[in-house]
Amino acid sequence: MKNKDKDMNEIINHLKTFGFVFQSSEIYGGLSNTWDYGPLGILLINNIKKNWWKKFITLESKNVGFDSKVILNSKVWQSSGHLQNFADPLIENKINNKRYRADHIYEEITKQNSSSLTDQELEKWIKENVKEYDNSKTDWTEIKHFNLMFKTAQGVVEQTKNQLYLRPETAQGIFINFNNVQRAMRLKLPFGIGQIGKSFRNEVTPGNFIFRTREFEQMELEYFTFPNDDENAYKYYVEKSKNFILDLGINKESIRLRIHSEDELAHYAKATTDIEFEFPFGWGELMGIANRTDFDLKAHNKFSDIELKYFDQESNQTIIPYVIEPSVGVDRLMLAIIVDSFCIEQIDQKDSRIIMKLDYKLCPYKVCVLPLVKAQSLQSKKIMEYLNENDIETNFDESGSIGKRYRRQDAIGTFWCITYDYDSDIDNSVTIRNRDTMKQERIKIDQIIDYINKNSNTK
Numbered sequence: 142m143k144n145k146d147k148d149m150n151e152i153i154n155h156l157k158t159f160g161f162v163f164q165s166s167e168i169y170g171g172l173s174n175t176w177d178y179g180p181l182g183i184l185l186i187n188n189i190k191k192n193w194w195k196k197f198i199t200l201e202s203k204n205v206g207f208d209s210k211v212i213l214n215s216k217v218w219q220s221s222g223h224l225q226n227f228a229d230p231l232i233e234n235k236i237n238n239k240r241y242r243a244d245h246i247y248e249e250i251t252k253q254n255s256s257s258l259t260d261q262e263l264e265k266w267i268k269e270n271v272k273e274y275d276n277s278k279t280d281w282t283e284i285k286h287f288n289l290m291f292k293t294a295q296g297v298v299e300q301t302k303n304q305l306y307l308r309p310e311t312a313q314g315i316f317i318n319f320n321n322v323q324r325a326m327r328l329k330l331p332f333g334i335g336q337i338g339k340s341f342r343n344e345v346t347p348g349n350f351i352f353r354t355r356e357f358e359q360m361e362l363e364y365f366t367f368p369n370d371d372e373n374a375y376k377y378y379v380e381k382s383k384n385f386i387l388d389l390g391i392n393k394e395s396i397r398l399r400i401h402s403e404d405e406l407a408h409y410a411k412a413t414t415d416i417e418f419e420f421p422f423g424w425g426e427l428m429g430i431a432n433r434t435d436f437d438l439k440a441h442n443k444f445s446d447i448e449l450k451y452f453d454q455e456s457n458q459t460i461i462p463y464v465i466e467p468s469v470g471v472d473r474l475m476l477a478i479i480v481d482s483f484c485i486e487q488i489d490q491k492d493s494r495i496i497m498k499l500d501y502k503l504c505p506y507k508v509c510v511l512p513l514v515k516a517q518s519l520q521s522k523k524i525m526e527y528l529n530e531n532d533i534e535t536n537f538d539e540s541g542s543i544g545k546r547y548r549r550q551d552a553i554g555t556f557w558c559i560t561y562d563y564d565s566d567i568d569n570s571v572t573i574r575n576r577d578t579m580k581q582e583r584i585k586i587d588q589i590i591d592y593i594n595k596n597s598n599t600k
């Protein structure tokens with residue numbers, strides 16, 4: 142089944158039923174577009190992050206990790222341009238008192254990009270062409286720009302409060318620490334600094350489940366390079382990012398690359414490629430790779446007392462490095478992985494099953510151990526503990542028929558089910574079943590780990 146034919150509501154219900162994602166603050170009526178991650182959701186997220194860290198930090202010997210704070214000195218956002226430029230064009234319909242992104246209305250109706258239009262042109266077009274919208278007649282206001290940064294304050298005494306902001310991207314925390322990290326780690330250009338962390342944007346129109354939320358997590362790498370090598374590095378990270386997505390098991394038909402046109406580029410970017418994914422609600426940006434040039438380091442150099450720069454001993458010159466930035470949202474990537482792996486399979490004329498065909502390395506549980514009868518629970522739990530001790534995330538399920546337990550594990554993506562039965566005590570063997578093929582094999586208990594390592598098809 143293609144992603145566009147999948148039913149988003151069915152997926153959302155599935156994720157709630159099986160403990161992946163819950164409506165946040167549900168007992169108080171919820172908080173719009175806010176979602177909490179359940180026990181299986183957090184296992185999946187941890188596996189996604191582990192893979193990003195491995196690909197972008199551990200396996201890239203020139204890259205290092207970092208963790209900066211959500212709340213930074215406000216001057217960071219003045220220097221970076223976020224206070225002036227990080228705003229969306231907002232238009233209000235006075236009849237239903239709802240606010241919308243003007244660019245989204247235009248793009249939804251015309252299926253064309255709005256980036257070449259000025260606010261006046263966009264407003265004129267909407268006023269002339271959109272007489273009904275969102276099940277309401279319309280009477281549009283003029284377009285206003287709405288800054289997406291959440292405001293907050295620090296300190297207990299009201300008068301001493303400073304205006305502070307929750308970060309809208311993790312990147313700036315890295316830029317302002319460029320000198321610290323480079324010197325402490327004695328890094329030579331080119332090198333990257335990456336981090337995983339929460340970002341906040343007061344989005345005008347959040348929605349599509351966890352696709353666009355106001356609180357989300359980003360995985361960002363800032364790769365600093367020589368100014369004359371920026372294009373090579375950019376190409377390298379576009380290709381690497383695409384392979385990272387495919388290695389997570391996402392089908393290649395579900396993604397496409399889109400190069401930003403000049404008038405669409407963010408205020409800091411010379412070039413940007415988006416990796417888009419086909420969601421049930423249409424194609425959307427999954428990951429962006431931007432050539433940020435020396436914009437950010439220069440901006441901080443202009444406004445701060447300390448100069449962020451690199452001394453190249455070979456050329457005996459001081460350089461302001463260029464930055465290539467692959468950036469992806471954890472929540473959005475999780476949604477893409479879930480949508481892509483979610484399928485309903487007809488087993489025979491009467492029976493069907495839901496499976497999350499997750500790549501082995503992402504499965505919340507790689508294995509579930511099932512005692513045939515409750516009397517075998519102790520032996521089964523020993524196998525579970527043994528596998529968990531060997532870093533193979535394993536679960537245990539003793540309730541219901543074996544058939545029902547298999548279905549439950551298929552539905553949460555568990556790659557292997559191991560059944561401990563009456564013969565197991567005698568022959569020291571168990572039956573192992575593959576999630577996708579449903580084929581079963583009898584193997585010795587002391588060979589389970591070898592078997593799993595050999596037969597789990599991970600990319």
Ligand code: GAP
Nearest residue numbers: 310312352353354357427428429468469470473
């Ligand atoms: N530092 C560059 C930057 O933040 P971006 O394109 O605004 O660039 C990067 O965001 C990625 O973060 C996006 O590709 C998307 O995966 C994720 N993202 C952005 N806004 C989001 C939101 N409101 N909800 C969930 N994910 C979001």
